[in-house]
Amino acid sequence: MDGLPTLKMYNTLTREKAVFTPIDPDNVRMYVCGPTVYDFAHIGNARPVIVFDVLYRLLRHVYGESHVTYARNITDLDDKINARALRDFGTEIGNGTLSLNEAIRRVTEKTANQFHSDVAILGSLEPTHEPRATEFVQPRDDGKSDMITLIERLIERGHAYETNGEVLFDTVSTSDYGELSKRNLDEQQAGARVAVDVHKKSPGDFVLWKLSSPEEPGWDSPWGRGRPGWHIECSAMAAAYLGEVFDIHGGGLDLIFPHHENEIAQSRCAHGTKVMANVWMHNGFVQVEGRKMSKSEGNFVTIYELLHTETFGGRKWPGEVLRLAMLMTHYREPIDFSIKRLEEAERLLAKWPAGTPGDAQPDASVLNALADDLNTVAAVQALHALASAANADPAVLPVFAASAALLGVLPKEAEVDxxxxxxxxxxxxxxxxxxxxxxxxxxxxxxxxxxxxxxxxxxxxxxxxxxxxxxxxxxx
Incomplete structure (x- = not known):
């Protein structure tokens, strides 16, 4: 496109960086796995939200705002959600004043609302679509369920089977299972990351549908009252909004196996396509103060806590500081989220002028950096150079502001009493x-x-x- 950079992206599927060519330049389509809303989102959850928000902004700049469709789901159907509902509302459920379904709804609504509030403060745009898993298991107006229909198709095509009250995907039925993660089924040891059940044809076979007890949430299906497995949820939601094959699928590195691998297998086999998405992008892991984040380590921190409490470093942190701290590391690299990194981001932001873009366009230095596999490190460096130039020459300020807005880190003037x-x-x-x-x-x-x-x-x-x-x- 005239005057705009050529986008290059690293594709996890091919393990190569290549020029991005959309299926349809008038409708560039991207799907990103969103949160499972059983608890407040932690700082690790914030990274894919920020990373793919920058990509969304870049795609909109290159192809036009109305020509990019971004779907990011909410998983509101999961055993962890059920457990949280029982934990938080067990007494009310036990004495009959609250049903489990109502308790689940309260958990998911509270958590989803907090997620929306948190990511808005982090400067992230709303996706085009935000489907919820429950919406795609319950019947549509025509009486059919997206997920149940997808599972039925897999059974008809010989890629799934019913056994012991469950419907399982037959991983051996597709010859290239493991292409994304580069895992060979023959090399997988039973009991290592995969459940060993006597009713499975192969240890790697995974659940598409499982029966629900009377106390658990469930929907009627040809295989009995039950609920879907995790992986089939994303396949159904992505297909509904983006089609059987779309441009980009994103998420965290931890989702490559088994989640994304299983998404690919069931989507390809159900639709008879060569791929589910042409480009797969994954952000790296997040450590906190040099250690893997976990509650046992005492370094588990939520976005809410960082923004609204003095849990981390004895103070609250502005959303733009958290966002910039994330962007100061390339998205594919691991990041050490630390107080030192936040302070560095804050010092940098303090040197940047506030302004508005007007009709100005982002500077080529920032655009070219982002076009090269979303190199936010180089983009931030270029942005800082522009800030210095804008501080010396007000004529540069609109270009700096347009460039900062592309990264979602445009400084804003604050009212002062x-x-x-x-x-x-x-x-x-x-x-x-x-x-x-x-x-x-x-x-x-x-x-x-x-x-x-x-x-x-x-x-x-x-x-x-x-x-x-x-x-x-x-x-x-």
Whole structure:
């Protein structure tokens, strides 16, 4: 496309970086696995949201906002959700004042609402579609269920079988199972990551449908009252909004096997297609302060806690700081999420001017970096250079603002009450006096302390007198 960069993406399926060619440039389609809403999203969940939000912004810039369809699902049907409902509402369920289904609805609604609030503060755009798993297991207006129909098709085509009250996918029925993860079925040891059940034809066979007890949520099906397996949910939702084959499927590295591998197998076999998605993109793992995040390690932290409590580093962190800290590492690399990294991102943001893009377009340096497999590290470096140029020349500010908006890190001016403004003015005056007496250490300390609070100082000269003057603004 004229004046726009050629996009190159690393494809997990091929293990190569290649030029991205959409199936239909007028409808570029992307699916990303969203949260399972049984608990508040943790910082590891935030990474794919931010990464693929940047990709979504880039695709919209290149192909046009109305020509990109982004679906990110919500899994509101899962055994973990059932367990959380029993934990939180066990008494009410036990005494009959609340049904399990109602308890599940309360858990999922609260958690989904919090997820939406959290990712909005992180600067992420809403996807085009946000399907929920329950919507695709229950019958449509025509009486058919997307998931049940998909399973029936797999049985008809010899890729699934009913046994012991379950419907299982037959992994041996497709010769290239394991192509995404590069796992060979013959090399998989029974009991290693796959359940060993006597009713399975092969240890790697996975559940498409399982029966529900009277106490568990369930739907009527040809195989009895039950509920779908996890993998079939995404296959049904992706097909409903993006078609049998679409452009990009994204998610975390931990989803490659078994989730994405199983999605590919069942989607291809059900639809008779060579691929499910042409490009598979996966973000790297997130560590916290150098250790794998876990509750036993004491370093498990949610997005909500980072934004609204003083759990991490003894303070609350702005959403734009969390977002920039994520983007300072390439999406395919592991990231060490630390207080030091957050402070670094905050210092960087404090040096960036607030402004509006107007009619300006993102700078080529930022665009080219993102076009090269979403290289946000190079994009942030280019953006910082633009910020320095904008601070020196206001004419550059709209280009900087357009470039920052493409990354979702555009600084915004904040309203300041008169008391705070007076206090800042007093500190600025004090700093000017220190500079006159060459007390640079204390002057720098005032500047740095204000910067840490999001207050940026800009030194210049009075045009009439030639004396040093300092202006300031605040970003949130």
């Amino acid at each position: 008169s008391a705070v403004a007076s206090a800042v003015d007093a500190l600025v005056a004090m700093r000017l006096e220190m500079l006159k007496t060459k007390n640079f250490a204390e002057a720098d300390k005032i500047r740095d302390d204000l910067a840490a609070k999001g207050i940026q100082l800009k030194d210049g000269k009075d045009a009439a007198t030639g004396e040093r003057v300092t202006t300031w603004d605040v970003r949130r």
